[in-house]
Amino acid sequence: MVQYDTHEHDVLVIGAGGAGLRAAIEASAQGAKVGLVCKSLLGKAHTVMAEGGVAAALANVDDRDNWKVHFADTMRGGQYVNNWRMAELHAKEAPDRVRELEAWGAVFDRTKDGRILQRNFGGHRYPRLAHVGDRTGLEMIRTLQDYGIHKGIDVFMEFTIIGLIKDGARVAGAFAYDRERGLFHLFTARAVVIATGGIGRAYKITSNSWEYTGDGQAMAYDAGADLMDMEFVQFHPTGMVWPLSVAGILVTEGVRGEGGILKNKDGHRFMFDDIPENYRQQTADNEEEGWRYCQGDKNARRPPELLTRDHVARCIVREIKEGRGSPHGGVFLDIAWIKKKIPNAEEHIKRKLPSMYHQFLKLADIDITKVPMEVGPTTHYMMGGIRVDGDSQMSTVPGLFAAGESAAGLHGANRLGGNSLSDLLVFGKRAGEYAAKFAKENGPVAVDQRQIEELGRRALAPFEENSGNHESPYQIQKELQTRMQELVGIVRREDEMNQALELIGELKERAKHVRVEGNRMYNAGWHLSIDLHNLLTVSEAITRAALVRKESRGAHFRDDYPNKDNTLGGFNVVLRKSTEGMKVSMEPLREMPAELKQIIEEQQK
Amino acid sequence: MSSTATFKIWRGDANGGEFRDYQARVDEGMVVLDAVHQIQAEQAPDMAVRWNCKAGKCGSCSSEINGMPKLMCMTRLSDLPLDQPVTVEPMHTFPIIKDLVTDVAWNYRAKKMIKPFSPRPPDAPDGTWRVAQADIERIQEFRKCIECFLCQNVCHVLREHHLEDKFIGPRLLTFTAALEMHPVDIEDRLYDLRKLDGIGYCNITKCCTKVCPEEIHITDNAIIPLKERVVDRFFDPVTRLMRAITGDGKK
Ligand SMILES: Cc1cc2nc3c(=O)[nH]c(=O)nc-3n(C[C@H](O)[C@H](O)[C@H](O)COP(=O)(O)OP(=O)(O)OC[C@H]3O[C@@H](n4cnc5c(N)ncnc54)[C@H](O)[C@@H]3O)c2cc1C
Ligand code: SF4
Ligand code: SF4
Ligand code: FES
Numbered sequence: 001m002v003q004y005d006t007h008e009h010d011v012l013v014i015g016a017g018g019a020g021l022r023a024a025i026e027a028s029a030q031g032a033k034v035g036l037v038c039k040s041l042l043g044k045a046h047t048v049m050a051e052g053g054v055a056a057a058l059a060n061v062d063d064r065d066n067w068k069v070h071f072a073d074t075m076r077g078g079q080y081v082n083n084w085r086m087a088e089l090h091a092k093e094a095p096d097r098v099r100e101l102e103a104w105g106a107v108f109d110r111t112k113d114g115r116i117l118q119r120n121f122g123g124h125r126y127p128r129l130a131h132v133g134d135r136t137g138l139e140m141i142r143t144l145q146d147y148g149i150h151k152g153i154d155v156f157m158e159f160t161i162i163g164l165i166k167d168g169a170r171v172a173g174a175f176a177y178d179r180e181r182g183l184f185h186l187f188t189a190r191a192v193v194i195a196t197g198g199i200g201r202a203y204k205i206t207s208n209s210w211e212y213t214g215d216g217q218a219m220a221y222d223a224g225a226d227l228m229d230m231e232f233v234q235f236h237p238t239g240m241v242w243p244l245s246v247a248g249i250l251v252t253e254g255v256r257g258e259g260g261i262l263k264n265k266d267g268h269r270f271m272f273d274d275i276p277e278n279y280r281q282q283t284a285d286n287e288e289e290g291w292r293y294c295q296g297d298k299n300a301r302r303p304p305e306l307l308t309r310d311h312v313a314r315c316i317v318r319e320i321k322e323g324r325g326s327p328h329g330g331v332f333l334d335i336a337w338i339k340k341k342i343p344n345a346e347e348h349i350k351r352k353l354p355s356m357y358h359q360f361l362k363l364a365d366i367d368i369t370k371v372p373m374e375v376g377p378t379t380h381y382m383m384g385g386i387r388v389d390g391d392s393q394m395s396t397v398p399g400l401f402a403a404g405e406s407a408a409g410l411h412g413a414n415r416l417g418g419n420s421l422s423d424l425l426v427f428g429k430r431a432g433e434y435a436a437k438f439a440k441e442n443g444p445v446a447v448d449q450r451q452i453e454e455l456g457r458r459a460l461a462p463f464e465e466n467s468g469n470h471e472s473p474y475q476i477q478k479e480l481q482t483r484m485q486e487l488v489g490i491v492r493r494e495d496e497m498n499q500a501l502e503l504i505g506e507l508k509e510r511a512k513h514v515r516v517e518g519n520r521m522y523n524a525g526w527h528l529s530i531d532l533h534n535l536l537t538v539s540e541a542i543t544r545a546a547l548v549r550k551e552s553r554g555a556h557f558r559d560d561y562p563n564k565d566n567t568l569g570g571f572n573v574v575l576r577k578s579t580e581g582m583k584v585s586m587e588p589l590r591e592m593p594a595e596l597k598q599i600i601e602e603q604q605k
Numbered sequence: 606m607s608s609t610a611t612f613k614i615w616r617g618d619a620n621g622g623e624f625r626d627y628q629a630r631v632d633e634g635m636v637v638l639d640a641v642h643q644i645q646a647e648q649a650p651d652m653a654v655r656w657n658c659k660a661g662k663c664g665s666c667s668s669e670i671n672g673m674p675k676l677m678c679m680t681r682l683s684d685l686p687l688d689q690p691v692t693v694e695p696m697h698t699f700p701i702i703k704d705l706v707t708d709v710a711w712n713y714r715a716k717k718m719i720k721p722f723s724p725r726p727p728d729a730p731d732g733t734w735r736v737a738q739a740d741i742e743r744i745q746e747f748r749k750c751i752e753c754f755l756c757q758n759v760c761h762v763l764r765e766h767h768l769e770d771k772f773i774g775p776r777l778l779t780f781t782a783a784l785e786m787h788p789v790d791i792e793d794r795l796y797d798l799r800k801l802d803g804i805g806y807c808n809i810t811k812c813c814t815k816v817c818p819e820e821i822h823i824t825d826n827a828i829i830p831l832k833e834r835v836v837d838r839f840f841d842p843v844t845r846l847m848r849a850i851t852g853d854g855k856k
Binding site: 040041042043044045046048049099102103104105107109110113114115116117132133135138139142146147149150157180209210211242243244245246249250355358359362363364472473474478516517518519521522523524525526 | 618632633634635636639645646647650651652653654655656657658659660661662663664665679681702703704706708709710713716717721722724727731732733734735736737738741744745748749751752784787790
């Protein structure tokens with residue numbers, strides 16, 4: 001018999017990043033009794049790391065902006081496989097959600113007339129990102145945290161959910177261990193919101209922390225929910241490449257928004273060489289125009305460094321592959337050059353990009369106000385995830401909701417920078433609201449003891465493993481990360497992905513024999529051994545989805561199918577658990593209403 | 606070019622523990638957290654350590670390295686004398702959970718006692734405020750705090766005297782300063798600062814400021830101005846008299 005404590009709530013929120021906190025605050029405001037569980041301490045979730053800003057068409061800096069432009073930008077960035085309803089709601093509601101943060105104490109940078117300042121970012125037509133220097137995520141999570149702690153939410157820090165519990169078709173709660181003592185806990189709830197973030201730890205070079213092991217996606221999948229768009233993994237064009245120990249750490253797009261330019265080893269500004277047709281009209285013709293854009297000239301068009309992330313990442317890969325990279329296998333990102341253009345450039349850079357300045361000085365001995373940085377692509381963001389209803393954020397399992405990076409839909413094939421923080425707020429709120437509503441409208445749940453026994457047994461197995469071929473969870477994680485990076489990375493091919501599938505199958509077998517040492521108290525090796533199941537599940541989902549999308553679209557690039565395919569562009573790839581394993585299906589996009597189509601057409605100009 | 610170095614890492618739990626020696630490979634650019642991870646993956650799989658961002662942004666990896674309170678992810682090995690063992694131990698002020706992980710829950714409980722942000726009515730019909738950049742710059746400094754609790758760890762009022770039930774410590778004084786100096790906030794926390802938060806216990810040693818990885822001027826910019834406000838309110842007879850006459854109790 002597995003021993004555990006029981007905690008009862010109306011709504012259980014898993015994850016305390018921006019999405020989870022916003023969901024918990026909303027559910028609580030609707031009168032639900034809310035439990036909030038997170039793997040780390042409060043305020044340490046990934047959201048804290050976001051740098052550049054939160055996208056919302058406030059039109060404080062450029063009054064031509066409005067929700068329609070934001071909607072069209074998001075759809076174009078996502079290559080039109082987005083859930084258009086989510087893109088619409090997101091564009092309409094983001095301004096209110098950002099203003100609400102200010103009412104809760106957030107302190108954004110200001111315009112001259114005292115309103116929230118907005119900056120340029122890739123793929124956004126107008127300056128749209130509300131920000132605080134380059135630490136916007138910290139401001140956001142701290143605001144939500146400091147507001148949320150006064151709202152009667154039960155917070156369980158350093159608790160890890162290892163699986164969902166179901167009552168028939170419906171979700172009934174979740175099973176967890178606490179890190180401190182390693183004891184089990186049952187959380188029963190009438191509705192559950194998953195807000196567990198991404199999957200970056202399935203790759204070797206990533207901007208993501210240890211938390212991003214795809215737990216939410218995997219537990220939802222195991223509970224029968226659909227996953228969608230898992231082939232769309234965003235590789236951010238600019239991660240640190242040197243020193244090796246910090247490879248992958250993000251260099252915010254804000255550097256380019258402030259005028260930073262990309263150059264190869266010959267000092268050539270290569271981004272001007274390849275501008276995609278559908279962005280040509282919005283892109284600067286020459287360097288001078290690009291600079292004027294960064295300076296806020298409304299008649300100028302954006303420099304090519306601010307094209308969408310998928311495109312910039314591929315251009316960088318091309319330069320490196322063709323031998324024009326920087327000494328440590330990246331390219332140069334130069335912000336220091338702006339001293340030719342403005343007085344006091346050094347002070348300006350330090351004020352606008354303080355944490356980048358600090359990060360390079362401390363970790364790489366590089367003063368970015370004086371010399372260029374070396375950068376290269378890093379695994380950054382999962383566009384896909386749990387398939388949800390656009391309005392309510394409910395998954396295909398009744399009572400199970402998802403929001404934030406763990407959910408799919410808003411970003412389609414490629415996310416625009418800044419659209420994640422706004423996603424967390426808009427859909428965190430919606431998920432919380434609809435989860436509370438669901439809890440109110442549906443009766444209590446019954447818990448099936450067998451499911452608990454099964455989860456508990458699986459979690460403890462690594463302590464009992466004593467077969468001759470046991471191994472360390474660290475070894476398996478390392479192999480998976482290295483191979484996923486090589487085989488299912490930025491540039492993909494059928495044969496390589498088939499190899500990846502084979503490897504994943506093999507690692508799944510080997511993962512059954514991981515052994516951990518020590519006891520259950522705060523045991524890192526044990527925690528990782530439990531995460532392996534999730535890492536392997538999402539890796540398989542990414543690979544299977546990428547195999548069937550035989551075209552290149554957004555972040556998904558196939559060497560063997562380098563072009564877009566209009567037929568495939570009409571489908572999402574959906575993954576579902578079945579008795580024969582992971583089932584892949586292509587599901588047609590829902591038809592977009594005429595008004596939205598018209599907006600897209602108008603904005604094409 | 607790779608060499609090795611010795612790391613003396615504290616291993617144990619609330620019942621006690623000891624330093625254990627580990628050898629780690631050292632490559633260019635490595636930080637202490639990399640060495641700890643390497644040791645964890647290859648030699649001590651059950652070792653407990655907190656981290657998240659590995660870029661000095663989340664404040665999880667606080668510890669004492671060669672006796673100095675630091676973030677493990679921002680302490681480069683090239684800045685340490687590697688001919689001697691590098692000691693890595695948990696923060697001393699907080700109760701040990703295991704190895705490098707301490708129980709910092711008190712900080713969260715104490716924060717909850719501080720009166721939350723409370724804005725004046727919006728300035729504009731759309732529910733927003735007009736605030737000049739110049740008026741928020743000083744609180745933006747405080748809001749850079751990553752809650753690493755290193756300042757709490759070194760403050761002697763907490764570290765030596767353990768007055769946790771009487772004194773909220775430099776982090777939370779900085780937090781309070783950010784609220785008190787917020788141009789839109791109308792709450793009054795001066796009474797609490799004096800009576801509940803124990804601002805008087807701080808004797809301006811500035812140890813907190815020295816360790817802050819965000820380089821926040823905790824003592825000069827946050828604590829001293831708050832102390833002045835408290836003094837003005839409660840001890841300055843002229844101000845007190847004026848207030849009695851004008852009825853103005855706010856900042
Ligand atoms: C370096 C960096 C910079 C970025 N900059 C920007 C930017 O400028 N603008 C932008 O819009 N986006 C940015 N992003 C993306 C954005 O920050 C993330 O997508 C977003 O913060 C995700 O938020 P979330 O609420 O979905 O999840 P997170 O903030 O990651 O929170 C996940 C939560 O789930 C918890 N959790 C996970 N698994 C479990 C489990 N099994 N049991 C219990 N709890 C669990 C975690 O502990 C955590 O609390 C950036 C990302 C990175 C990495
Ligand atoms: S200045 Fe005050 S708060 Fe800071 S360490 Fe000294 S006594 Fe503590
Ligand atoms: S004030 Fe500085 S030292 Fe103190 S918790 Fe914040 S960041 Fe850490
Ligand atoms: S890991 Fe985030 S501050 Fe060190």
